[in-house]
Amino acid sequence: VVDQPNGNTYLRPYTQWLKNNFRQNRPFDVWVGEMMTAEGKSWKNPAVGYLLRDTGMPLDNLSNTTRIFLGTQIGCAQCHDHPYKPEWRQESFWGVAAFFSRVAQRRDDEAMTEILMERDKGEVRLPSPPGQRGRRVEPKFITGESIDPGEGAYRRTELARIIVSKTNPWFVRATVNRVWQFFFGEGFTDPDDMSKPDLKPIISLLEADFRASGYDMRRLARVIVSSRAYRLTSKGSAKTKDDQVDVFARARLRPLTAEQLWWSFEEAVGLGETLEYMARNDQDKNAARNRR
Helix, strand or coil, X not given: CCXXXXXXXXXXHHHHXXXXXXXXXXXXXXXXXXXXXXXXXXXXXXXXXXXXXXXCCHHHHHHHHHHHHHCCCCHHHHCCCCCCCCCCCHHHHHHHHHHHCCEEEEEECCCCEEEEEECCCCCEECCCXXXXXXXXXXXXXXXXXXXXXXXXXXXXXXXXXXXXXXXXXXXXXXXXXXHHHHHHCCCCCCCCCCCCCCXXXXXXXXXXXXXXXXXXXXXXXXXXXXXXXXXXXXXXXXCCHHHHHHCCCCCCCCCCCHHHHHHHHHHHHCHHHHHHHHHHHHHHHHHHHHCC
16 A cells, blocks of 8 residues: 555545544445445545556556455466466456456546546457457456446446355455464465465354454454464474464564554654644645545
8 A cells, every 4th residue: 555656646545544444443345345346536535546556557456356355366367377277267367357347547637636437338358469359258256256248337336246245255264364464474375375275174263253243353353362372472492383383383483564664663753643644634635626
């Protein structure tokens, strides 16, 4: 997450929106859906920042979406069939891309921001050799679920519904694994590829609790940090270290992440209040532009 990914797009409202979602403990599925479907300017609807942060790179954003919210890497299938997962062909990637085929944006120079919108028409086609036109691909999720390919600005709404659906096993698993990795420094498996998680009974328990809680991120964090595994020390015999660490029977030593290092610096020098003031000042200055 960055405030300004390029010279034309200013996303500080998006970062503040993300922080507020955590502070207010809004259900995670709700604000993921808002990120998928948002339209307008970042100052009026900060959730548009999710798509605007990858301005001009819609396919990169698509790969990020499946990686972050599904723990699935389908980017390899953009140019060819997936080399390790035969069920994911090139058409699988472009079937998901078709959900974003009607996304458009334009520059509002007066308000000094980008405006994200959804058109009634827009399709994607398979890449093809020069001089040839690739076959049109209709929207189809990697679970096999498809939607009506007709006209209308609704495709992202349908995608959001599918992603957070209780019938989609990847959304909850990817979220639980990523939060576990945040606290332990290691997930049950690579958070970008959830196909074969270790310690499946444990992650299954966490998934069930997360669903039952209504996608309560605060409860998920509380459950994880209240676990015996989280309270363990890193001390112990060097001979058993690796085996114990692998199954979370011993704490893993790890450095601060870049974000944690920044937050520590921010707290030490009292920079947090200054940044909050700058964000509020920016919002006040742009309020008049948004009314135009």
